Amino acid sequence: MEDKLTSGIVAAVANAQDTNPSELDIIIGEHIDIAAIEQLATHTDTAWTVAFELPTHTVQVTSDGAVRVDGRVETNWIAADD
Numbered sequence: 001m002e003d004k005l006t007s008g009i010v011a012a013v014a015n016a017q018d019t020n021p022s023e024l025d026i027i028i029g030e031h032i033d034i035a036a037i038e039q040l041a042t043h044t045d046t047a048w049t050v051a052f053e054l055p056t057h058t059v060q061v062t063s064d065g066a067v068r069v070d071g072r073v074e075t076n077w078i079a080a081d082d
Contacts, residue, residue, distance in 0.1 A: 005041045006034055008067050008077025009059065016057060016069035026054055037061060 009028055014021040032052040040048055051060040060068040065078030
């Protein structure tokens, strides 16, 4: 589950920038503690939301799988294929 979450966040930010995840010019881990979000994701019986700022985007991740970048849903980390 955690790998899907991290990949979902990276994919969402890349999508918002209209680029491939491998070409993303932002290192997400420099702006948010990925391990903390992954730990939060293990709490499947509780609704949660985490929001954080990147230099050019606001990212919101929710327990229902939505990853929003600047208010727009870019991906669903729960439904994402590996």
